[in-house]
Amino acid sequence: MRLTVDLVSDVVCPWCAIGDAYLQQAREQLADEMTINVVWHPFVLNPDVPPEGRDMVSHLAAKYGKSAEEVRESQQQIIETAHRAGLNFERAAERRSWNTFDTHRVLAYAKENDCYEPFKRALFEAYFGRAENPTDPAVLGRIGRTLGLDDDAIQAVLASDDYAETVRADIEGFQKAGVTAVPGFVVDKRYLISGAQPPDALVDAFRRIAAESQPAEA
Numbered sequence: 001m002r003l004t005v006d007l008v009s010d011v012v013c014p015w016c017a018i019g020d021a022y023l024q025q026a027r028e029q030l031a032d033e034m035t036i037n038v039v040w041h042p043f044v045l046n047p048d049v050p051p052e053g054r055d056m057v058s059h060l061a062a063k064y065g066k067s068a069e070e071v072r073e074s075q076q077q078i079i080e081t082a083h084r085a086g087l088n089f090e091r092a093a094e095r096r097s098w099n100t101f102d103t104h105r106v107l108a109y110a111k112e113n114d115c116y117e118p119f120k121r122a123l124f125e126a127y128f129g130r131a132e133n134p135t136d137p138a139v140l141g142r143i144g145r146t147l148g149l150d151d152d153a154i155q156a157v158l159a160s161d162d163y164a165e166t167v168r169a170d171i172e173g174f175q176k177a178g179v180t181a182v183p184g185f186v187v188d189k190r191y192l193i194s195g196a197q198p199p200d201a202l203v204d205a206f207r208r209i210a211a212e213s214q215p216a217e218a
Contacts, residue, residue, distance in 0.1 A: 001034040001210045008174050008184040009120075010045040011100050011134045014078045014092065017124040019183035019196035021085040026202035034210055040116050041174055042104035042167050043182045046097050053096040053133065060097075088129035095131045101167065106140050106154055108163035115147050122147070188213065 007023065009016035027036045049059070060071045075093060082089040103123070110119040122143045126132040132139050137158050141151040157163065174184065178192055185193040185202075187209050193202070 001214075002037060003034060003206055003210060003213075004037045004039060004188055006039050006041055006174070006186040006189070008041045008043050008179045008186070009182045010043045011103055011120065011123045011127060012095075012098055013043075013045050013182050014082060014089070014128065015196040016183045017087055017089075017128060018078075018082050018085050019185075020121070020124075021082075021087055022196055022199045022202060023185070025199035026206065029199060029203050030206060034206065036206065038117070040107075040111070040120060041170050042107065043171060043174070043179070043184075044099065044101050044104065045182065046099050047101065049097050049099040051099070051135075053098045053135075056093075056095055056097050082128065088125055090129050091131035092128040095127055096133070098133060098135050100135060101164075102158055103135050103140065104167045105163040106144070106157055108166050109154065109157050110144070110147075110149060113149060115149060118147055119143060119149075 005023070007020070009019065023036075023038065027038075030036065046054075046059070056075075057068050057071050060066070060075075061068050064071075066074075072093070079089045079092050082092070107116055107119060107123075110116050123134045126139055126143065127134045134140075137155055140158070141154050144154045145151050174186070177186065179186065179194075181194060183194075183196055185197075187193065187206070191205075191209055193205055197205070
């Protein structure tokens with residue numbers, strides 16, 4: 001049995017990193033039952049953030065109408081959840097908010113070169129583990145080089161509008177399909193699972209969907 005999961009996520013979304021880790025665990029649990037093909041798609045969580053970024057605590061406090069202390073407490077809870085999922089969130093509390101549209105253009109280039117998934121996970125590591133700027137051309141070039149991509153090509157993408165329409169159309173397409181928050185898991189183009197669901201919940205959902213997809217016996 002084969003399922004296709006369209007995974008809609010953003011580089012700066014902590015729950016997207018956690019959701020990906022949970023999905024990997026669910027795939028491992030189901031390895032003997034089905035093949036789960038994951039196709040990644042972009043989402044820009046903070047399209048209004050200027051190029052210099054914003055302080056994360058003040059950004060989230062204004063966005064959600066919370067106090068700075070409430071934001072710090074909720075972020076600490078997320079960090080602890082990420083650590084339990086086996087992720088490096090060592091400097092997540094120090095990160096800034098960024099507009100990742102151009103980052104997704106580089107990821108579109110990586111996707112053409114069969115390198116999207118490792119590039120995305122390397123960006124999670126850079127952002128949450130080291131508090132690096134995931135929109136920085138130097139960071140993107142360094143990650144690309146470690147994955148065997150052409151740094152000059154990455155810089156050329158960033159200096160142009162290459163892949164802008166591709167990224168924009170992908171984002172808008174999934175928004176029209178009902179994905180308004182991330183992570184979003186669209187299974188077989190029919191079922192939307194929202195949020196970072198625990199591995200066991202994903203396993204149950206995938207089994208139900210697989211059973212519904214089986215042809216009825218004559």
